[in-house]
Amino acid sequence: MATSRQARRIAGRAGFYLLVLFIALYTLFPFYWAIVSSLREGQALFSTDLLPRDPTLANYVGVFAEQPFARNILNSVIVATSVVLLSLALSVTAAYALGRIDFRGRGFLLAVILAVSMFPQVAVLSGLFELVRLMGLYNNLASLVLSYLIFTLPFTVWVLTTFMRELPKELEEAAIVDGATPFVTLTKVFLPLMGPAMVTTGLLAFIAAWNEFLFALTFTLANEQRTVPVAIALITGASQYELPWGRVMAASVTVTVPLIVLVLVFQRRIVAGLTAGAVKG
Numbered sequence: 001m002a003t004s005r006q007a008r009r010i011a012g013r014a015g016f017y018l019l020v021l022f023i024a025l026y027t028l029f030p031f032y033w034a035i036v037s038s039l040r041e042g043q044a045l046f047s048t049d050l051l052p053r054d055p056t057l058a059n060y061v062g063v064f065a066e067q068p069f070a071r072n073i074l075n076s077v078i079v080a081t082s083v084v085l086l087s088l089a090l091s092v093t094a095a096y097a098l099g100r101i102d103f104r105g106r107g108f109l110l111a112v113i114l115a116v117s118m119f120p121q122v123a124v125l126s127g128l129f130e131l132v133r134l135m136g137l138y139n140n141l142a143s144l145v146l147s148y149l150i151f152t153l154p155f156t157v158w159v160l161t162t163f164m165r166e167l168p169k170e171l172e173e174a175a176i177v178d179g180a181t182p183f184v185t186l187t188k189v190f191l192p193l194m195g196p197a198m199v200t201t202g203l204l205a206f207i208a209a210w211n212e213f214l215f216a217l218t219f220t221l222a223n224e225q226r227t228v229p230v231a232i233a234l235i236t237g238a239s240q241y242e243l244p245w246g247r248v249m250a251a252s253v254t255v256t257v258p259l260i261v262l263v264l265v266f267q268r269r270i271v272a273g274l275t276a277g278a279v280k281g
Helices: 002-038 043-048 058-065 069-100 106-118 119-133 141-165 171-178 182-193 195-211 214-219 228-233 247-266 266-274
Strands: none
Touching: 002 119, 002 247, 058 119, 058 247, 069 141, 069 182, 069 195, 069 228, 069 247, 106 141, 106 266, 119 141, 119 214, 171 182, 195 247, 214 228, 214 247, 228 247, 247 266
């Protein structure tokens, strides 16, 4: 009896590890294959070898030499960083009002904020394009910052509002007794405690803005104003007979590595932010 139970335990553990291995291979292999393809040229791109026979960095050199890809990366950094800063600044104040102040229509307002994030991008594209054109922001990075707030702001407001509700009321009451204004209470009392949640929402908003394609394709025209998703999509070979897949893979690896580094650096704060408020203390 004990032997059969131990055998079932070993089999269950082996099955679990096999499942983890399968998930890891399924998620990591595409990125690994992108790295391998970025180190190949010409007919070697059609090879199915798991390791490149004659690895070369020509694709990486070509990406930066044949187009303003460094400028495209800088554009993405500027846009994504601006979107994160604006989203967090607006969502923190909104979360304080929605999470700590009881007023009529609060639930309806939260539902409206959530409903805004449900609209597909293509549904608001034409109206947003007219707004961008009337404001004179076409082919300007400011148009991307403005448009990206449509999908980052509702998310950050919801997450930070949920976190704000779980903060102890005693902290706010003590601040009020000491004569602190709502702004001082928010910035001096609550804001230091919201670090994990802000890192999590900020990083997810940064990734969303970094990877956005439709608005970036529609609102920018010149190569110098494009962000990396559009720049990668428009990569072409030196001639009509040359396949650009090696350069596309090299560009994809180049812009993916910084995101992986950010996630690895802030992984503890991300986990803390995602689990904050799950158990009310």
